[in-house]
Amino acid sequence: MIDWGGRHGAVSRREADKVLGRRLVLEGLANGVLTQPWRGVVVHAADSLKLTTRAQAALLVVGQPAALSGATALALHGISAVDDTSIHVTVPFARRIKSKPRLIVHQADFQPSDVVELDGLGTFSLDLALAGFLCDGDKRTAFAALDEAMRGLAPDHVRTLRANVRDRVVDRRDRRGIHRALMLLDLATGKADSPPESIVRLIVVEAGFPIPEVQYEITTIDGRTLYVLDMAWPSRRIALEYDGFASHEGRHDYDSERDSRMAGRGWITIRVSAADLREPRRFLAELSRAFERRGVA
Incomplete structure (x- = not known):
């Protein structure tokens, strides 16, 4: 080679x-x-x-000044939630560069300080890339990407990232999508274990249900952690569990026993599969019935 x-x-x-x-x-x-x-x-x-x-x-094709942006920038920052085979590049408004197949060219003015070097590639900073994707990317993917970016950060670092992204959103010249982006910023916690869990939470909230607690711990009488629920409404004793294929393959008996034990504690557990992300009507209907059983229409 x-x-x-x-x-x-x-x-x-x-x-x-x-x-x-x-x-x-x-x-x-x-x-x-x-x-x-x-x-x-x-x-x-x-x-x-x-x-x-x-x-x-x-x-190389686009030339300078330019920076990798959107889904491409997020992927280079290590965000796995994005899955876009096209390459996204942003150039200043003064440059007239046309998009090509699998090469999407965006226009926005930016400063040299907005660009960081990742593997030697000029790339939008994480906060700027997130702000743009929250405004004009796929909503579910954008929310999952934001949650993933916050995952594992100390609380003060989460607050800093949220504030930085918010400032980027508010300062955008293109005002489209700003309201949506701010809503997603408020909803993100960084506590979800995976992008699909973030998407489930967004689906639930958009369907009109109260915002659930994330990674809610069920403890024994002496305070030891017994289970950690993906999402929960503790006051109503309703739990929502996402069954990812990799983590739950071959665990049907264990999950059934766990749900039975939770039922003995007065909990209703609803399980969500990958197929439910594409068509959520089944689990949303089950969740609605659970709320009705708890006396909440």
């Missing part, structure tokens, strides 16, 4: 011709060793699915 100088396997076509010679580049493209994700840039075919390679290629 040709060493492109440590830039994630992507170089401009001009530089590839200079390093290899035009004939070898053409041979590499013909035999599939090299590929051109977009005109003017060449990457090793073996690296063509890597996020950093595609991101570097996009920056």
Whole structure:
């Protein structure tokens, strides 16, 4: 494999011709060793699915000033909730750059201080990337990404991130989506164990149910933790558990026994599967019946 100088396997076509010679580049493209994700840039075919390679290629195509943004920036910051194979790049309003297949170009003015280097790639800071995605990204994915960004942070760091993102949202020149973003900011806790759990909580709140407590502990009489519920309404003794495939495969008997023990304590437990995220009517109806049983219509 040709060493492109440590830039994630992507170089401009001009530089590839200079390093290899035009004939070898053409041979590499013909035999599939090299590929051109977009005109003017060449990457090793073996690296063509890597996020950093595609991101570097996009920056080469777009030119400077530009920064990786949106879902691409969040993924580079380590946010797993986003799943977008397109590369998102933001350029200043003064630049007229058209989007290409799988390369989405956004326009917004930004300062050099808004850009951080991640693996040598100019990328929007986490707070700025979150603010933009909360306003114009998929709502469920945006909320899950925000929750994930907060996960594991100390309480004061959560407050700082929330405040920084809020300031970014309020300061946006594009006012679309600001109300939605602020609502999601208020709802996020950073306590969900996974992006699907965040999405379940958003679905529940948008359906009109009270905001549930997250990671609610059930303890023994002497204070030892017995269970930790994904979501709960303790005053009504209603619990909502998300059964991710990986974490609950082969655990049906254990979960059933746990639900029975919780029922003995007066709790109603409702389980949510991955399929329910796509069509939530079943578990929302079950949740509604649970609230009715507790005397809350």
